[in-house]
Amino acid sequence: MKLVVQVKLLPTPGQAAALDATLHACNEAASWVSEVAFGRGVKRNFALREHTYAEIKQRWGLGAQAAQHVIKKTCDAYTALKANLKAGNLGQPWSKRYRRATEEPITFRPEGAQPYDDRMLSWQITDRTISIWTLSGRMKGVAFTASPEQLARLALYRKGESDLLYRDGMWFLQATCEIPVTEPNADPDGFLGIDLGIVNIATTSDGEIMAGRELNRGRLRERTLRTKLQKKNTPSAKRRLKKRRRKEARRAKDINHKIAKHVVAEAERTGRGIALENLTGIRERVRLRKPQRATHSSWSFAQLGAFIAYKARRAGVPVVHVDPAYTSRTCAECGYIDRANRVSQSWFACRSCGFVDHADRNSSRNIRARAERLWRRGAKSTAPDSPPKIGRGSGRERSATPSGARCANPPL
Structure with missing residues (x-):
């Protein structure tokens, strides 16, 4: 991988x-x-x-x-x-x-x-320096910084091209590494269902709720500040906008990485697989009022799903994506489906058997049950072979991107 x-x-x-x-x-x-x-x-x-x-x-x-x-x-x-x-x-x-x-x-x-390929760039990993081709000739002794873990990964698995880029006043090198993949667990002891949401970023079928209140409050603050600065439109406001750009995205990415790492570690520890909803196209299927559109558009469910998938693939944990239809309206105890079962955003109360639970936990249990049925019918892990781009800051890792992804976008 x-x-x-x-x-x-x-x-x-x-x-x-x-x-x-x-x-x-x-x-x-x-x-x-x-x-x-x-x-x-x-x-x-x-x-x-x-x-x-x-x-x-x-x-x-x-x-x-x-x-x-x-x-x-x-x-x-x-x-x-x-x-x-x-x-x-x-x-x-x-x-x-x-x-x-x-x-x-x-x-x-x-x-x-x-x-850059190996003819144009060479790594001296123990010295934490590189030798790189430039218009001024070969430039040696350019220092770089990385964690001990990343240095070991570079020394063992670096293979192929590296990309030189300049971003926000800093220089970076992105080196491709061929990481060995753990054989997937062919006989998982059940599945860990994950319900993805906006208020609660992820809720597991074990009852663990990873709330997104802090992230959503931060997004609201960033949007409010961005609106004020754009209206002001002074040179200092533009400088501040430039300085704060991508801050919201970096915060969301960091939180998603931590959640994905925790979920995969729990599934690996208990010998289970991971069950996720297939939410492809949900933005096109849902019609929202204007105040809700910004919140829904900034929901990074695809990124979190990709993080879970590639981390699970490294750990040998199978991942199954299930149909999300009616998971929030179905009773996890008796299977009764009714729109009225969803009393509020956070509470579920079955109109048939009287079962009461947190709404997201009930949904995650339904997701788990569907994954187990699919697995018994012979479904395979749906973790992607080439996960989407998931860049992080200096000294961190991300998944490989297609060769065209390093180029600038068309002028839109």
Whole structure:
């Protein structure tokens, strides 16, 4: 299984200037290659290389390996765009967003990530330094920081390309690691049902409730502050907005990682599998009033599900996704289904047998029962082989992303 270990670089001012010039040149060249690919209709690597390779080396002074990676990065970006269009992620063909994505060539941000292979980048893990190619030549002794655990993972499992990127005034390297996967438990002792929600982020069938009140209050504060700063629109307000961007997302990601780690550890300790709801498309199926839309849109259930899935795969814990229909209205004791059973957001009271329980715990028990029935009928673990992107801060890990994901998004 591929994971990406992200480490923070600690360059000197001179080294940072060389890295900055290199990154800007690579992305400027990639934008030019994108224009050529768009104008000629050539978006395959080897065919596009015939039209652009020599010009990239002469015009921007890039080395042979860097020029090839620039061309490949551009092709990967168009492959990702094609997949997004096919999946409907950019709307319908007549929509403004779809037209803007298809009627203009892809552009790359000046600080967009640039891939490096082992010919352009070498690691001195014991010394915590790297040697990296730049426009100014090979630059040695660039320091980086990482935890002992991450250093060990880099030394044992690093394989393939690494991506150089600049974000929020800091330099990072994202190194791909090929992590061995534990054989999945073929005979789990039942399942741990997980009900995902907005008020309570996750509730287990064991009765453990991981509430999201703190996270939701933080999101509300961030939205309120963001609205005030946007209305003010002064230079200082813009600086503060830039400083606080992604803060809400980082907080939610950290909480989701902790919840996923706890859930997988509990399932592994007890020899059980994990049962999750298949919530794909829930935003399209639910109609909400305007005050509820921001809260519902910021609900990161897909991220939490992906975190649980990839951590479970590493631990050999089977994961089964079940149909979520009527799990909140079904009595976990007698199976009676009625909308009136859900008395409130937090309480469930069966109109048939009188069973009373916390609503989310009742739902998680129904999810557990459905997973056990599916497993008995021969269902397999549905943990994905290539989990979605789940980046974290310096010294943390994330799952591997498709090659096109390192490129800048189309101009939308």
